[in-house]
Amino acid sequence: MNDTQNSLMKTDKPVGIVGYGAYVPRFRLPASEVSKMWTGGTGGVPIQEKAVNGLDEDVVSMSIEAARNALNRAEIDPQLIRAVWVGSESHPYAVKPTSTIVAEAIGAVPHTQAADWEFACKAGTEAMQAAIGFVGSGMARYALSIGMDTAQGRPGDALEYTAAAGGAAILIGSAAEAVAIIEASYSFVTDTPDFWRRAHAQYPSHGDRFTGEPAYFKHIMGAAEALLTGLERTAADYQWAIFHQPNAKFPERAAEMLGFSKAQIQPGLLSPRIGNTYAGSAVIGLTATLDIAQPGDLILMVSYGSGAGSDAFSFRVTDHILAVRDRAPKTEEYITRRQLIDYATYTRYRDKLKMA
């Protein structure tokens, strides 16, 4: 398809983000700990530190807290939510939805849809894309989408430095109630095997440098350029942008390729401080940006999921953001609430010790 303007994903009814909430667990593993363990401290590190979930935390518990934050901001009756969708690659059960547990905990059951989504690191925005369609078609008044992960990285692998825990919940509703109106979105996918985890494997595998040019950059650029072209915009029209952040370098380079400045991506660029939260990575960049955005600001968000694809979204922040922002803890508060751990503690918290 060449007519990107007509192929923009737009809803019949105007929709927006009516509530949002982040969650980051409090433990942090400095990348230097991983380096010390596996390279004798000689290797460079891609980020400063990554967030690690505690022993009693998983995608269910983390999603519940993020969802409660989103609901506290929206101040709506949870019974009006007609879909609870959780995107993750760390669902605690292989079979049994995370989403029903979250829906039950926030009081959205039983008259609701619930499902788990999986598309590597873009499972969260995939759920969001679906929620936009659900509300935009008039099938639902509110739909809750969550991107949350407790990401896996093989001990000693490059991903171990960054694979982190965290994410965010985005509640979609009508544009009239929105803190940010969704102008349009655009999805771009191909069959690109850059990163995967087989059904019963404990850790993912990846194609090293193959994850870059033909994977991350191709899809990020494909989705972002199509969206910008369709909206007849350039980077200069936007105050803020968020790109999926597997590390610090990739989103910085994607921003540069699209003409965004470092200042534009700075509020949402969290990977240096919390790591790559996989399905949570783009959406938690969005919540951090919403925490500081001003009414009228335009925000571009582009996710990336291996396998591979990107979802790009354009948001316009409304006046309502000012009333809603302080009703729940901000993303930054979760980031600054931190407890450093060493590699030994990390192996215990992440069940890497062989016990039987």
Place this chain on the structure above:
Amino acid sequence: MEVSRHWRLRTQRYSLVGEICPNCGVKLFPPRDVCLECEAPAKELFTFTGLGEVYSYTTIYDAPAGFERYVPYTVALVKLAEGPLVTAQLTDVAAEDVQMGMPVEMVTRKLTEDGPEGMIVYGYKFRPISLTA
């Protein structure tokens, strides 16, 4: 394998749903159907805010089966803002930082699991109130 016994308590575990006595007005958690104070029937549901303070606490070093992986962990009696005491773990806090009277809030966490292939039990724990709003 235990399934229904945890499932049937999900509203208590996830949302601190207790009861209020229509006779004397006392709020009950856990729910018990007969008022603890006046022994009148009390079946009206009441959802607690999840706010409270630490009334007493202990850090457990010798855990029963199902809890070994969490040692050391802290169990408290939390005095809920609405009155009752509840037995619950404290989380997101180091044992040495717990204080009597410390304000806490309810969160939902993993309590235990029924072996590596069984059900994961989620429920209330409490943590110090440190985040704003």
Place this chain on the structure above:
Amino acid sequence: MTNVSIIGIGQTEVREHWDTSLRHLAWYAIEAALDDAITTDIDAIYVGNMLAGSLSRQDHLGALIADFAGMRGREAITVEAADASGAAALRQAVLAIQSGLVQTALVVGVEKMTDQTGSAIGHALATTLDQDYEAVQGATPAALAALMMRRYLHTYGLQLADFAGFSINAHRNAAHNPYALFRHPLPPERFAAGTLVAAPVTLFDQAPLADGAAAVIVTHSERAMDMSPHPVRIAGSALATDTLALHDRRDILWLAAAAESAQKAMRHAGITPAGIHLFELHDAYTILAALSLEACGFAPPGQGWQLARDGQIGLDGRIPISTFGGLKARGHAGGATGVYQIVELARQLRGEAGECQVPGARVGLAQSLGGSGGTAVTHVLTIDNFQPPFSAQADRF
């Protein structure tokens, strides 16, 4: 109202009986009690046990033990009230004899802790808690004791060391008890360095769990003289309950069931705390010793610990406790513990306590607690011809 007397007592050592099964343990105690009494004519058997279903995967102990003890056909049931199971079994025997339908009853408390190892024991013990609202949070019996103790320390401005006297006294007395698990003294500096179990409760605040069995034979007091050279009278008996969960108590530092059952038992015996010569209490944790002394009227709330500090709980003190080591040093044999207390009180009143003897002991109190105090069973024992200072009130026994 029929009076009930103890005509036979027996016990096994409290220890890890690796080579002895639950049924053998029970039998050894029964055999000793039968030898002690001048009868083998038992009408009914009451078995006190707490955890056999979990730890030995063996329930239905009434039939098992009646059969194994050569009493096939006899009425026999198990009584379960957590740690207070043994005392509760005695309570049932007392009621049976008072009913007039049972002439002579055998009470045996038995616990086999070592059929399982590791965290399975903790898991089984946690069944005595509220499963849905305490145990699911990872709470343990020690944790509940610790919650009480922390609150007590906080409320009265005390330190852990203020409880040392309870454990030191128990160890001192156990040194002379051949049935005791721990027969070594506990120096104060060792108490202070105790390994944490559930802070602030340490290994030295907590009674060690071990295998054991104890038995008593009871009958009408009028018949007792013919069946024993030194019968001991059960002058008072009462069982009371409190909320199972600690969090449901109006005051977590007041053992309401302990107070209620003690008052009833003492009223029935026509006695007050001032007339009690010794007290076998439920020192599963030092905090429970302090709270029991308070609940039973030996100290005002907040001051039970002072009796230990001031040396008032020793064999020559105002109110000797744990005279054979108590749960802390004789060892805590679960559902057998309440029967051990009765056996020990009987030995004191019979003047057979040797080095553990409380001089001139004629009236003793025994109290067994289940869990964190959800059940309390209290018995007042006297020498057979004891005249109480007040008239006994037997209207509501």
